[in-house]
Amino acid sequence: MTHPTTAPAAPERPRTIVEKIWDDHLVAAGGTEAPDILAIDLHLVHEVTSPQAFDGLRARGLRVRHPDRTIATVDHSIPTTDRRLPILDAAAATQVSRLEANCTEFGIPFHGVGSPSQGIVHVIGPELGLTQPGMTIVCGDSHTSTHGAFGTLAFGIGTSEVEHVLATQCLLGRRPRTFEVRVEGRLASGVTAKDVILALLSRIGTAGGTGHVFEYGGSAIRGLGMEARMTICNMSIEGGARAGLVAPDDTTFEYLAGRDHAPRGRAWDEAVERWRALPSDPGAAHDRSVTLDASQLAPMVTYGTNPGMGFDIHGRIPDPDALPDPSERDGLRRALAYMDLRPGEPILGHAVDVVFVGSCTNSRLSDLREAAAMLRGRRVADGVRMLVVPGSSEVRRQAEAEGLAEVFRAAGADWREAGCSMCIAMNGDELVAGQLAVSTSNRNFEGRQGRGGRTVLASPLTAVAAAITGRITDPRTLLA
Amino acid sequence: MTEPLVTVTSAAVLKAVTRDGLADGLFADWRRTPDGAPRPDFPLNRPDAAGRAILVAGQNFGCGSSREHAVWALVANGFRVVIAGSFADIFRGNAAKNGLLTLQLDERTLADLHESLAARPDAVIGVDLEHGEVTLPGGERAGFQVDPFARRMLLAGTDELGYLLGHEADISAWEASHPAAVATSAAPTP
Numbered sequence: 001m002t003h004p005t006t007a008p009a010a011p012e013r014p015r016t017i018v019e020k021i022w023d024d025h026l027v028a029a030g031g032t033e034a035p036d037i038l039a040i041d042l043h044l045v046h047e048v049t050s051p052q053a054f055d056g057l058r059a060r061g062l063r064v065r066h067p068d069r070t071i072a073t074v075d076h077s078i079p080t081t082d083r084r085l086p087i088l089d090a091a092a093a094t095q096v097s098r099l100e101a102n103c104t105e106f107g108i109p110f111h112g113v114g115s116p117s118q119g120i121v122h123v124i125g126p127e128l129g130l131t132q133p134g135m136t137i138v139c140g141d142s143h144t145s146t147h148g149a150f151g152t153l154a155f156g157i158g159t160s161e162v163e164h165v166l167a168t169q170c171l172l173g174r175r176p177r178t179f180e181v182r183v184e185g186r187l188a189s190g191v192t193a194k195d196v197i198l199a200l201l202s203r204i205g206t207a208g209g210t211g212h213v214f215e216y217g218g219s220a221i222r223g224l225g226m227e228a229r230m231t232i233c234n235m236s237i238e239g240g241a242r243a244g245l246v247a248p249d250d251t252t253f254e255y256l257a258g259r260d261h262a263p264r265g266r267a268w269d270e271a272v273e274r275w276r277a278l279p280s281d282p283g284a285a286h287d288r289s290v291t292l293d294a295s296q297l298a299p300m301v302t303y304g305t306n307p308g309m310g311f312d313i314h315g316r317i318p319d320p321d322a323l324p325d326p327s328e329r330d331g332l333r334r335a336l337a338y339m340d341l342r343p344g345e346p347i348l349g350h351a352v353d354v355v356f357v358g359s360c361t362n363s364r365l366s367d368l369r370e371a372a373a374m375l376r377g378r379r380v381a382d383g384v385r386m387l388v389v390p391g392s393s394e395v396r397r398q399a400e401a402e403g404l405a406e407v408f409r410a411a412g413a414d415w416r417e418a419g420c421s422m423c424i425a426m427n428g429d430e431l432v433a434g435q436l437a438v439s440t441s442n443r444n445f446e447g448r449q450g451r452g453g454r455t456v457l458a459s460p461l462t463a464v465a466a467a468i469t470g471r472i473t474d475p476r477t478l479l480a
Numbered sequence: 481m482t483e484p485l486v487t488v489t490s491a492a493v494l495k496a497v498t499r500d501g502l503a504d505g506l507f508a509d510w511r512r513t514p515d516g517a518p519r520p521d522f523p524l525n526r527p528d529a530a531g532r533a534i535l536v537a538g539q540n541f542g543c544g545s546s547r548e549h550a551v552w553a554l555v556a557n558g559f560r561v562v563i564a565g566s567f568a569d570i571f572r573g574n575a576a577k578n579g580l581l582t583l584q585l586d587e588r589t590l591a592d593l594h595e596s597l598a599a600r601p602d603a604v605i606g607v608d609l610e611h612g613e614v615t616l617p618g619g620e621r622a623g624f625q626v627d628p629f630a631r632r633m634l635l636a637g638t639d640e641l642g643y644l645l646g647h648e649a650d651i652s653a654w655e656a657s658h659p660a661a662v663a664t665s666a667a668p669t670p
Contacts, residue, residue, distance in 0.1 A: 027654040028647055033628045037647055039654055041661035051497035052552070060641075071664040077495060091495035098497050109664045135661050158548050160577040160640065168644045170651055260667045267668065426495070 014281035021153040035172040041135040044121040045072040047095040049140025053163035054102040065169045067107040075120045080416035119392025119418045122146035122360040129259025133248035133275040145236040148245030149229035155242040180289035182218035190476035193228035194459035197235045198300035202310040209241030220294035226255040227366040238307040247279035302457040304335035319343035354437040355386040355467040359423035362440035363391030371460040372407040381470030386413035389421040438466040503556035537564040542571025576630040
């Protein structure tokens with residue numbers, strides 16, 4: 001055995017992936033009183049949270065510092081009906097035209113209605129290869145955490161911060177704590193990424209991750225494709241964490257290779273080498289951690305009015321009187337009154353009015369493939385309205401090319417143009433008061449999908465099962 | 481206070497494209513009847529309410545108003561300071577970003593303040609940000625806590641963007657040593 005001639009360098013303190021990304025982007029440390037200044041690699045802009053930020057720039061005579069690190073599209077308030085028709089809602093039309101004018105004035109690449117790259121911001125970033133490991137990504141939207149699937153520190157910001165990033169390509173922030181979420185084992189057939197995240201939320205609650213960034217890991221996460229990982233990271237914010245991420249691996253690199261904005265040739269090899277150094281070091285400390293056993297998970301649904309109010313689809317509605325905490329008791333009582341559900345009753349078999357497959361949580365090609373596979377040769381039940389809204393114009397084209405759109409149409413579902421649609425109900429796609437929807441989106445707040453509308457969050461498979469039977473149904477009973 | 485500050489429907493608020501347009505949305509359901517007529521008994525509708533810069537409220541102010549629209553609506557109505565027993569977290573953060581001082585008083589002091597304002601609505605309240613002290617209408621003083629960074633911004637007459645712009649040298653230095661991760665305007669060539 002030979003001995004090294006010089007002593008090895010003192011090992012660096014093991015760091016989490018979040019610490020590595022933070023350190024890589026630290027422009028100036030704030031110390032004890034001031035926040036840090038963090039550089040932002042990519043800023044996604046849409047029509048709802050940006051107009052006041054552009055006004056702010058004009059009021060101060062500022063320019064956009066890096067238009068080429070910024071990209072804009074329209075998603076929230078645009079109709080998902082025929083794109084050749086004008087937008088009838090005057091306020092929505094103003095938002096859309098204002099964004100286009102702002103992008104022209106400040107030189108920001110813009111993918112408007114009619115662009116082949118238009119879509120939900122969190123769908124087009126990855127699709128175009130703009131979302132890459134190790135980056136910092138922000139957008140004036142809560143579900144920016146979606147991009148974390150690539151090992152990216154990505155989080156939602158408010159309109160003032162949109163203005164900060166436009167002007168300086170930087171943000172003020174304090175180093176977040178990290179919360180390790182390990183999901184070990186194999187998911188059963190019919191149980192998907194959406195069920196994993198709903199199970200996590202039901203376990204830790206909507207404030208469980210406040211002040212933290214989730215780092216998802218474990219064998220079940222490693223076994224998921226990129227789109228499924230996006231579904232999980234997407235709902236990190238519903239657990240109170242501003243961001244959630246998955247360390248990059250070969251699955252990540254395979255997804256990225258060859259995409260429009262991915263590096264090419266030698267630059268690709270160098271990038272992959274850099275990205276391989278990102279995962280948390282062995283021994284790196286997380287502030288908190290939780291482990292889920294994937295093999296024990298069943299299809300999940302929500303019964304209440306926040307995403308943490310979820311359970312196994314075979315569960316019975318909990319009894320508010322059994323809760324010791326008075327504010328939780330009141331909250332659950334109010335939620336059940338809104339949902340028109342009674343303690344002790346099962347949710348299985350509950351009648352459904354609307355089924356929505358879409359949103360930045362579940363509107364990608366793999367979601368539509370799963371949905372179409374179950375729906376093929378079957379019909380949407382009489383009296384049920386089913387909307388299928390692809391996450392991007394590109395997803396729509398691919399779904400058309402693969403024949404998925406035809407499956408949806410033949411089953412009696414409404415196959416739409418790309419956008420946020422009934423997830424936030426800003427564009428005319430909404431529930432009527434009293435209707436109950438099984439929805440693949442991310443929020444079930446009161447009125448979220450239309451005033452008085454009731455939302456049951458679920459996976460695409462569970463949503464399709466509800467569409468076929470007209471009732472809340474365990475999708476495993478319909479699997480081939 | 482646990483009601484939303486901006487009580488117009490959320491979809492209408494989210495489709496607003498300016499900050500000033502939100503002035504009328506402040507406490508909309510309290511200020512006006514459903515048919516749009518002002519309620520004469522609501523304090524903000526009294527003629528002498530014009531030009532007031534300090535809003536004295538109750539507990540958990542800003543709960544349910546986590547969007548910046550709520551702060552913009554207050555600022556658009558001329559308010560510079562909100563005094564309350566407690567504040568919702570996100571609202572407090574948004575206030576700091578928009579130069580609105582959130583000033584927290586203990587329950588007893590706040591109750592006394594409400595009482596003296598009820599007796600003398602034109603009473604003057606002094607806010608000394610530098611020393612973290614508020615002077616109540618009767619002349620008594622009470623200390624208040626404020627986030628040190630928010631205090632620094634307000635005293636310097638700047639805001640977070642001003643602070644960031646003041647670090648131009650640091651930003652340029654960082655950019656000089658870190659090439660852009662992506663260029664949205666053009667895809668890379670082989």
